[in-house]
Amino acid sequence: MGKPTTALNEQLGAGDLRPAPARRLNPAELKIDILCSGIRIGESFQVVGEGRPLVRTRAGLGSGLEMVIPGRPRDVWVNAPVVESFAARSRYLLQNDGKSWALLDESAGHRYPVSLAPKPQWYDRRTSGGALMSRIATLQGTCLSIYIGETCRFWSPEHPLNCKFCTTGLNVGRDEEAEKSVQDVVETALAAKAESGVTFVHFNSGYQGARGLTKVFPYVEAVKSLVGLLVGVQFIPEQDFTQYDTAIRLGVDHFSFCFEFYNIDYFRRYLPGKTTILGRDIFLRAMEYTSRKMGKGRVSGEIIAGIEPLQDTFRAIEYIVRAGAFPFVCIFRPLIGSQMENYPPPSYGDMLRVFQHVYRTCRNHNLPVGIAPNIKVSLSLQPDDTLYLSEGKARDRFYLAWMELLRSLMRPYFARRMRPRASNNQ
Numbered sequence: 001m002g003k004p005t006t007a008l009n010e011q012l013g014a015g016d017l018r019p020a021p022a023r024r025l026n027p028a029e030l031k032i033d034i035l036c037s038g039i040r041i042g043e044s045f046q047v048v049g050e051g052r053p054l055v056r057t058r059a060g061l062g063s064g065l066e067m068v069i070p071g072r073p074r075d076v077w078v079n080a081p082v083v084e085s086f087a088a089r090s091r092y093l094l095q096n097d098g099k100s101w102a103l104l105d106e107s108a109g110h111r112y113p114v115s116l117a118p119k120p121q122w123y124d125r126r127t128s129g130g131a132l133m134s135r136i137a138t139l140q141g142t143c144l145s146i147y148i149g150e151t152c153r154f155w156s157p158e159h160p161l162n163c164k165f166c167t168t169g170l171n172v173g174r175d176e177e178a179e180k181s182v183q184d185v186v187e188t189a190l191a192a193k194a195e196s197g198v199t200f201v202h203f204n205s206g207y208q209g210a211r212g213l214t215k216v217f218p219y220v221e222a223v224k225s226l227v228g229l230l231v232g233v234q235f236i237p238e239q240d241f242t243q244y245d246t247a248i249r250l251g252v253d254h255f256s257f258c259f260e261f262y263n264i265d266y267f268r269r270y271l272p273g274k275t276t277i278l279g280r281d282i283f284l285r286a287m288e289y290t291s292r293k294m295g296k297g298r299v300s301g302e303i304i305a306g307i308e309p310l311q312d313t314f315r316a317i318e319y320i321v322r323a324g325a326f327p328f329v330c331i332f333r334p335l336i337g338s339q340m341e342n343y344p345p346p347s348y349g350d351m352l353r354v355f356q357h358v359y360r361t362c363r364n365h366n367l368p369v370g371i372a373p374n375i376k377v378s379l380s381l382q383p384d385d386t387l388y389l390s391e392g393k394a395r396d397r398f399y400l401a402w403m404e405l406l407r408s409l410m411r412p413y414f415a416r417r418m419r420p421r422a423s424n425n426q
């Protein structure tokens with residue numbers, strides 16, 4: 001891969017290289033800028049020794065420092081890039097004055113108070129089977145993330161077909177257990193619920209072959225029955241959609257489908273395995289099918305912004321929302337060890353436009369966002385982070401008030417979904 005240059009960035013479609021404005025940023029804007037430019041952690045982080053450890057699991061996107069940016073009406077969580085080379089040039093420096101943490105914007109002179117996400121005490125405990133709990137599951141934001149199954153088959157040493165931005169093949173078995181028993185997962189999820197207040201567990205995987213989705217069923221059943229959490233599943237789509245019916249019967253609350261790029265040329269160029277084995281359309285059909293079955297706002301379409309032309313990212317967002325799903329947009333991060341390690345990260349200006357588009361599209365289609373309790377995503381802006389980007393017009397105020405109402409109406413529903421089923425049968 002070539003070196004990062006402006007020409008390459010423009011060729012990739014990220015043409016707007018304007019830095020963040022000198023004015024003070026709101027929490028969502030700051031999160032966007034941090035995800036685009038990273039932060040420098042300096043010595044204070046090592047000296048004070050607080051916070052969650054930096055870990056690389058699944059595709060590697062969560063390899064940064066977990067932080068919370070305080071704000072009203074909601075705090076915003078961010079996984080700040082720190083180890084990638086672009087972060088060494090960041091305008092943000094993490095500081096500690098002996099009492100609290102802050103990010104200093106050395107260009108504009110602003111100081112943003114932040115806190116480091118605490119390291120869960122259960123990370124250092126072992127399950128009854130002897131596995132370290134932090135190697136079974138990790139907290140990303142407030143969500144419990146668990147990789148299920150063997151290393152993605154696209155990482156075959158003989159015929160590698162892995163997605164070019166991904167590092168899963170370097171991570172599974174390194175920072176996390178290659179095999180996780182159902183009992184290990186249940187014990188870890190119980191600890192995370194009791195001690196970290198987790199409400200949502202996200203089971204994810206790479207390509208596991210046809211009927212790979214069935215591998216997650218025992219975990220879903222056990223967590224629903226014995227732990228009582230909202231369960232999200234992110235697996236490669238199946239040709240046989242009846243498997244989704246089974247998963248829904250077992251209690252899955254949310255599906256997500258990562259088709260990454262809407263522009264078919266970019267899909268083919270950067271996703272050789274997904275192109276050769278599956279094709280883009282199966283991702284879209286599976287998203288539409290599950291969205292129809294489960295209802296509006298229960299499914300996500302996941303894409304990466306900062307590689308394909310912005311207009312294609314906008315089209316993808318509209319497509320996903322029209323299907324009744326959430327647009328979950330990840331800001332491209334050139335991960336160390338990936339084939340795209342030397343690509344430039346996207347610009348703040350472009351990514352701000354992307355998330356303004358997410359907000360407006362969700363609002364225009366009355367998509368309810370941020371309704372489930374205590375789900376804070378750190379890897380990218382979830383649609384309810386983008387509420388900070390609202391323009392404050394009457395239409396925006398109506399949308400925000402409507403969601404506030406939905407949140408209180410839906411509380412009993414989510415309480416039921418988070419009750420262990422086993423306790424209902426006693």
Ligand code: SF4
Nearest residue numbers: 152162163166168206
């Ligand atoms: S499908 Fe692609 S992104 Fe997902 S684990 Fe496999 S190579 Fe990585």
